[in-house]
Amino acid sequence: MVWAAAVYVFDNASTDRTAEVARAAGATVTGVAQRGKGNVVRRMFADVEADIYVMADGDGTYDAGAAPVMIARLLGDPPHVLATGGGAFMNPDTRALIKSRAISVWLKADLEVLARRVGRKESRPLLKDKDPLAVLQEQAALRYPAYGEADVIVETGDAAHHVTVDQVIRALTAYLEEQAR
Numbered sequence: 454m455v456w457a458a459a460v461y462v463f464d465n466a467s468t469d470r471t472a473e474v475a476r477a478a479g480a481t482v483t484g485v486a487q488r489g490k491g492n493v494v495r496r497m498f499a500d501v502e503a504d505i506y507v508m509a510d511g512d513g514t515y516d517a518g519a520a521p522v523m524i525a526r527l528l529g530d531p532p533h534v535l536a537t538g539g540g541a542f543m544n545p546d547t548r549a550l551i552k553s554r555a556i557s558v559w560l561k562a563d564l565e566v567l568a569r570r571v572g573r574k575e576s577r578p579l580l581k582d583k584d585p586l587a588v589l590q591e592q593a594a595l596r597y598p599a600y601g602e603a604d605v606i607v608e609t610g611d612a613a614h615h616v617t618v619d620q621v622i623r624a625l626t627a628y629l630e631e632q633a634r
Contacts, residue, residue, distance in 0.1 A: 459540060459579055461501050463493045481578045500578055525550055543599050552604065556628065558621060559603035564589045566611045604628060 462475035465485040472482045485496045521544075535555070541547050542557070551557050568586040571577055580588055600606075607624045609617050 461497065461578055463497050463500075465489070465493050481581075483578065502577060521547060521550075529554070542603075543596060545599075548599065548602060552602075556605060556625065557603040558605045558607060558625070559600045560607050560609050560617065560621070561600070562609045563611075564593060569611075 460475075460478075460480040462471065462480045462482045463485050464472040464475070464482060465488050472484070476482050483496065483500060485493050537547070537551070542551070548557075564586060567589055571580060571589070572585040605621075605624045605628045607617070607620050609620065
């Protein structure tokens with residue numbers, strides 16, 4: 454299964470060319486001076502903001518191929534909100550699974566608003582030394598066609614959270630009423 458996701462490699466002086474190979478493959482590579490997996494994991498959680506983390510390493514301790522199983526299990530639980538993050542919904546199999554067991558909602562915000570929000574954080578390696586709006590525009594071109602397959606699309610603004618929650622509730626109510634017809 455192929456995932457459209459950001460790949461970050463945290464390397465603490467490996468001797469197997471990990472950093473070089475990862476950079477050549479397009480990953481964002483961060484060096485960690487202190488040796489040890491614990492130091493790398495702490496740094497990763499400090500630097501990368503994500504809804505779902507899939508950890509893998511060279512010795513196979515963590516199986517990246519388990520991500521679809523993890524998402525499927527989460528969707529099998531009682532009703533709840535599951536925020537998958539953009540990369541997960543890009544995968545056609547995951548999208549089909551979500552659509553078969555859940556109601557998908559895309560909170561579509563204006564790119565300028567999103568750029569302002571993400572630009573305030575220093576912990577986003579994808580944006581390091583880049584224009585947040587330009588990065589978001591590139592992602593939108595790639596991701597919006599898949600995001601547009603969501604069951605419910607809610608255009609959000611720069612309003613308070615409770616306003617967005619109200620918008621989502623109204624949109625879900627309308628969707629469920631339409632499905633009941």
